[in-house]
Amino acid sequence: MSVAEQPKNPTTSAPKKERTWEYALDNERLLGMTLLLPAVIYIILLVAVPFFLAIAYSFSDATIGDQSLDFVGLETYERVIKNPTFQTALYNNFRFTIIAQVLVTTLSIILALILAQDFRGKWLFRFLILLPWVTPIALGSVxxxxxxxxxxxxxxxxxxxVGFLANVEGKGEFVRSLTNILQDIGIVEKDTALKLNCEMRGTREICFFNMQWLAQPDTALYSVIAVHVWRMLPLSTIIILAGLTAIPKDIKDAVAIDGVGPIREFFEVTLPLIAPITGIATLFGLIYTFTDVIVVAILTKGNPANETQVLPYWAYLKGIQGTNLSEGAAIALFMFPFLLVVAVITLTLISRREVT
Amino acid sequence: MTKRLTRRDFLKGSAALAAGALTFNKYDLMKVFASPSVQLSGQLRILQWSHFVPRYDTWFDQFATAWGEEVGVEVIVDHISLGDLPATAAAQINAGEGADLIEFLSPPSAFEQSVLNLKDVYEEAVNRFGEAVPLTVRSTYNPFTDFYYGFCHGWVPDPGNYRVSLWEAVDKPEGPSTWQDLIDYGGRIFAEQGVQLGIGMSNELDSNMAGRALLWSFGASVQDENGQVVINSPETLAAVEFMYELYNAAMTPEVFGWVAASNNQLLLAGQASYILNSISAYRTAQKDVPDVAADVSFTPALTGPDGLGFASAHVIPIYFIPKHAKNVDAAKEFILHLTANYNDAVLQSEMYNFPAFNSTAPDLFAEGGWLDEDPYESRPPDKLASLREAVNWSTNVGHPGNANPAIGEVFETFIIPNMFAQVAQGNKSPEEAVSEAEEQIIEIFDRWREAGLIE
Known part of the structure; x- marks a missing residue:
C-alpha cells in the first residue's frame, strides 16, 4: 500500500478550518465590524437613504404623481419660506420645544429628588410616573x-x-366648595362661577359649553405643551434619578458633616453634579419634542387656524395630502440644522462624561 | 293563490336584507352581470377606504368575491382608513407595486402622470348607463390634457341638517333656506335657547366643504371655469365678512378646532341647531339617540344674497388604476360591474352613496322609492325626499371649473377654512385674509401650471 493510498483521517483538516474561524473571531477589528454591520445597514437603509432622497426631492419639482427629479435649484425652498403657515410652524416648533423642555427639566429634577428619598409607596409612585413613557404616544394623545x-x-x-365654568346661560349654577372658598376670601363674587368658558362679544357675554381647549389659540397651545411635558417627564426623571443615585456617598457625608442646609446642598452640590446628565436628558427631550408629529396630528391637526401647526405635520399636509412632495421634503429638512446642533452637543456631553 | 310582490314588499325585503347582515346569496350579489369583453384571470387587488357604513364593506367584499368567482379572478380587497389612503397610494405608486384599483374620496388629479387614462371605461359606462352626473365627470376629467385620471362611481350629498324643534321655536319650522337665515334665526336660537350652530373652520374635510359652499353661494370661487385663480373678489370678501357675522351671532370657538366627526358629535349631543354634513350624522343619531334623529330634518344648499345656492359633494368615491397595475382588464371590468349594480351599493350604504349614473339606482329615485320610504326606518319615512333634488344644488370641488391638482392642493392644505377662521377669530381683516389666501393659491396654481397639468 502506497502512502498516497492511505485513508485520510477525517479529523485532520477540520482543526485548520476551526483555527481560521477562531482567528477571525480573535481579530477584534473584524469582529467589531461584523457586529456593527447590522446597525450600519439599518442606518443606511432607514435613515441615510430617506435623508438623501429628501434632499434630492427638495431641490426638484417632484410630486406624488410624478416623482422624477427635475432640478429646480432653491425654488422650492423660496416657496416654502414665503408661506405664512410654514413661518408659524417653524416658530411653533421652537416655542413648543423650548417651553416644554424648561418645564420638563424643572419638574423632572423635583420629581427625581422626591424619588431619591425613601418613603412608603415609592414603587407605586415610580410606576405612575413611568406610565406615560411606556404608553405609546399615539395612545396617550388619543x-x-x-x-x-x-x-x-x-x-x-x-x-x-368646582365653579370655574359657567353653564351655557352663564348663570354659574354649579358653584361648589372651591368657589365658595374663593368667594369667602373675596376673589370671586358671591353666587357666580369664574366663567372661564365665557367671553364678551360686543356688549353681550357668550358662554360656551365647556372650555373648548383645542379650539382656542391659547388653550390649544397650552394643551400641546402639556401633553409634550406629560410624555417627556418620565424619561427625564429617570435619567436624572440615575444621576442622583450616582453621587458618591462620601460627598453626601461630607456635606452632612459640614452642616450644609438642604437648599444650599441642592444648589451648590447636587445640581452641579447632576448638571451633565440633566443636560443629556434635556437634549434628548429637545430632539423628541422638536421632531414629534403625533401630538399635533392627533390633538389639534394644527388648529385653530394653524396656530398650533408644526413642521413635521405641515410637511405631511403639504407633501403627502397636498401631493407636493418637493415642498414636503423641504419643510421637513428645515428641522435638520437644529437636530444636528443638538446631536453634536449631546454626543460631546456624553463623551465628556465617559472620560470623567 | 299567488301574491303579487308590491313595491312596499320589495322595500321591506330590501331593508330586511340590508339589516340582516350579512351574508348574501349569489343572486343578491349578481343582480346585474355582463360578461367581460375579454377573458379574465389572475388576481385583482383593490385598495379602498373603510366605508362610513360598515354594512357597505361587508356587502362589497362579498360582491367583489362573487364577481371574481364568476369571471375567474381572485379578488382581494384591502380596506384602510380614509386618512391613510393618500400616503398608502403614494407609497405604492412610488414602489411601482400594489393594488390594481385604488379608491379615493376626493379627485386624485395629482396622480395623473402615474395612472391610466380611463376614457374607454367612461365611454363604455355612458354607452351602458347613459350620461353621468356632471359633477362626477368634472371630478375625474382634466380638459387641459384630455385625460380621465379616475372613474367616479358615486357621490355623497351634503345637505343642511337642522333640529326642527329648535327652529320651530323661532317660527321657522322648515329650517333655513338662505345663509342669512342662519344669522337671523340661528342667532336667535343661540341667544334664546343656548344652542349654537356649527359651520366648521378648521383643518378638516367638512370645513373645506362648508367654506366652499358659502363662497359659491355668494358667487365667489377659488378658480373660474378656465382654471384661473379668482379668489380675491368682492364676492369672496362679502362671504368672509358674512362668516365673521355668523360666527359672532351663532357659533362658539369649537368650530376652529373641529375634526371630521365633530359636527356629528355636536348634533348627536343635542348641541347643534344646524350643521352641514352628509346624512351620516343622522344615521348615527338613528342608532344612538333616536329622539334627536326624529327631530332632525334636511335642507338643500342655502342661497346667498343673489339667490345662488351650491353645496359641495360631501365625498366623491373615485377609482383609479395605477400604471403599475398587473390586472388592468379585470380592474376596468370590475368598475363597470360595480356601476351596473349601484342600486345595491346605494342600499348597502344606507343611502349615503348616490349613483354617478342615475339609471343604475332606479329604486332610489322612483316615486315611492327609497327616498320616499326610507328602508332604514326614518320617521317620517320621506325624511330624505328632499335629497332627490340634491344633484341640482351639488357641485364639485373645483366649481365652476373641473377638479385639478392645484385645486386639490388648495383643498388638502385647508387654505379656505383658515381664511374664514382668521377673520372670524378677529386676527385678520377680511382683505388681509383673502389677500393672503390668494397669494398661496396663486403660487400653488403656478407650480402645477409649470408641471403642465392645468391651463
Missing amino acids: GWLYMLDTLYSPIDYVLRE
Whole structure:
C-alpha cells in the first residue's frame, strides 16, 4: 500500500478550518465590524437613504404623481419660506420645544429628588410616573384628546363642579366648595362661577359649553405643551434619578458633616453634579419634542387656524395630502440644522462624561 | 293563490336584507352581470377606504368575491382608513407595486402622470348607463390634457341638517333656506335657547366643504371655469365678512378646532341647531339617540344674497388604476360591474352613496322609492325626499371649473377654512385674509401650471 493510498483521517483538516474561524473571531477589528454591520445597514437603509432622497426631492419639482427629479435649484425652498403657515410652524416648533423642555427639566429634577428619598409607596409612585413613557404616544394623545374634548371633557366636568365654568346661560349654577372658598376670601363674587368658558362679544357675554381647549389659540397651545411635558417627564426623571443615585456617598457625608442646609446642598452640590446628565436628558427631550408629529396630528391637526401647526405635520399636509412632495421634503429638512446642533452637543456631553 | 310582490314588499325585503347582515346569496350579489369583453384571470387587488357604513364593506367584499368567482379572478380587497389612503397610494405608486384599483374620496388629479387614462371605461359606462352626473365627470376629467385620471362611481350629498324643534321655536319650522337665515334665526336660537350652530373652520374635510359652499353661494370661487385663480373678489370678501357675522351671532370657538366627526358629535349631543354634513350624522343619531334623529330634518344648499345656492359633494368615491397595475382588464371590468349594480351599493350604504349614473339606482329615485320610504326606518319615512333634488344644488370641488391638482392642493392644505377662521377669530381683516389666501393659491396654481397639468 502506497502512502498516497492511505485513508485520510477525517479529523485532520477540520482543526485548520476551526483555527481560521477562531482567528477571525480573535481579530477584534473584524469582529467589531461584523457586529456593527447590522446597525450600519439599518442606518443606511432607514435613515441615510430617506435623508438623501429628501434632499434630492427638495431641490426638484417632484410630486406624488410624478416623482422624477427635475432640478429646480432653491425654488422650492423660496416657496416654502414665503408661506405664512410654514413661518408659524417653524416658530411653533421652537416655542413648543423650548417651553416644554424648561418645564420638563424643572419638574423632572423635583420629581427625581422626591424619588431619591425613601418613603412608603415609592414603587407605586415610580410606576405612575413611568406610565406615560411606556404608553405609546399615539395612545396617550388619543387619551388626551378625550380629556380635552369639546363636549365630554372630564376636566371641564370637574372645573364646572368646582365653579370655574359657567353653564351655557352663564348663570354659574354649579358653584361648589372651591368657589365658595374663593368667594369667602373675596376673589370671586358671591353666587357666580369664574366663567372661564365665557367671553364678551360686543356688549353681550357668550358662554360656551365647556372650555373648548383645542379650539382656542391659547388653550390649544397650552394643551400641546402639556401633553409634550406629560410624555417627556418620565424619561427625564429617570435619567436624572440615575444621576442622583450616582453621587458618591462620601460627598453626601461630607456635606452632612459640614452642616450644609438642604437648599444650599441642592444648589451648590447636587445640581452641579447632576448638571451633565440633566443636560443629556434635556437634549434628548429637545430632539423628541422638536421632531414629534403625533401630538399635533392627533390633538389639534394644527388648529385653530394653524396656530398650533408644526413642521413635521405641515410637511405631511403639504407633501403627502397636498401631493407636493418637493415642498414636503423641504419643510421637513428645515428641522435638520437644529437636530444636528443638538446631536453634536449631546454626543460631546456624553463623551465628556465617559472620560470623567 | 299567488301574491303579487308590491313595491312596499320589495322595500321591506330590501331593508330586511340590508339589516340582516350579512351574508348574501349569489343572486343578491349578481343582480346585474355582463360578461367581460375579454377573458379574465389572475388576481385583482383593490385598495379602498373603510366605508362610513360598515354594512357597505361587508356587502362589497362579498360582491367583489362573487364577481371574481364568476369571471375567474381572485379578488382581494384591502380596506384602510380614509386618512391613510393618500400616503398608502403614494407609497405604492412610488414602489411601482400594489393594488390594481385604488379608491379615493376626493379627485386624485395629482396622480395623473402615474395612472391610466380611463376614457374607454367612461365611454363604455355612458354607452351602458347613459350620461353621468356632471359633477362626477368634472371630478375625474382634466380638459387641459384630455385625460380621465379616475372613474367616479358615486357621490355623497351634503345637505343642511337642522333640529326642527329648535327652529320651530323661532317660527321657522322648515329650517333655513338662505345663509342669512342662519344669522337671523340661528342667532336667535343661540341667544334664546343656548344652542349654537356649527359651520366648521378648521383643518378638516367638512370645513373645506362648508367654506366652499358659502363662497359659491355668494358667487365667489377659488378658480373660474378656465382654471384661473379668482379668489380675491368682492364676492369672496362679502362671504368672509358674512362668516365673521355668523360666527359672532351663532357659533362658539369649537368650530376652529373641529375634526371630521365633530359636527356629528355636536348634533348627536343635542348641541347643534344646524350643521352641514352628509346624512351620516343622522344615521348615527338613528342608532344612538333616536329622539334627536326624529327631530332632525334636511335642507338643500342655502342661497346667498343673489339667490345662488351650491353645496359641495360631501365625498366623491373615485377609482383609479395605477400604471403599475398587473390586472388592468379585470380592474376596468370590475368598475363597470360595480356601476351596473349601484342600486345595491346605494342600499348597502344606507343611502349615503348616490349613483354617478342615475339609471343604475332606479329604486332610489322612483316615486315611492327609497327616498320616499326610507328602508332604514326614518320617521317620517320621506325624511330624505328632499335629497332627490340634491344633484341640482351639488357641485364639485373645483366649481365652476373641473377638479385639478392645484385645486386639490388648495383643498388638502385647508387654505379656505383658515381664511374664514382668521377673520372670524378677529386676527385678520377680511382683505388681509383673502389677500393672503390668494397669494398661496396663486403660487400653488403656478407650480402645477409649470408641471403642465392645468391651463
